């Protein structure tokens with residue numbers, strides 16, 4: 075894959091909100107990976123994600139202040155399911171899921187190489203809502219696979235085959251098809 079590096083327009087990489095895998099760093103240096111679907115773009119540079127507070131993802135974000143958002147496509151659906159399981163911090167979810175990493179530019183947390191888009195983020199603020207916390211992530215830099223760049227710099231979610239969970243907690247997914255413009 076050949077990725078283009080971006081420093082602006084970063085929330086365009088998750089415009090239609092496909093599921094994401096968030097990578098974070100455990101204290102040991104092992105990379106943690108968790109799957110998330112409950113998120114939204116809040117501003118051109120901020121994404122709000124509802125993250126269960128007992129999760130490793132949440133705890134790592136609180137300790138390090140850093141996270142990377144990685145967009146999931148069809149061939150990575152099984153990997154996303156594996157990253158959605160509770161796996162002890164001593165084990166690498168990425169290894170179990172058959173995923174590899176590459177360095178980020180501005181944060182210590184690595185990107186998932188196989189993902190078509192990645193956003194490097196820093197914790198900005200949060201609001202506790204019951205079991206979850208709505209974590210507001212400040213987007214610092216991003217990467218997008220050049221083949222899936224749309225005309226306006228978005229991730230072309232249709233062409234990329236980005237996936238949506240349509241029956242959580244069932245492992246039922248769909249891709250978007252037949253986009254049309256309203257004249």
Ligand SMILES: Cc1cc2nc3c(=O)[nH]c(=O)nc-3n(C[C@H](O)[C@H](O)[C@H](O)COP(=O)(O)O)c2cc1C
Nearest residue numbers: 108109110111112125126129130131158159160239
């Ligand atoms: C498709 C999918 C979507 C999910 N969305 C969320 C979500 O939005 N928020 C959340 O707290 N957990 C969500 N989960 C559950 C987490 O992935 C799960 O709690 C996981 O164990 C977290 O990993 P961690 O402990 O390594 O952070 C989702 C799981 C799947 C498979």
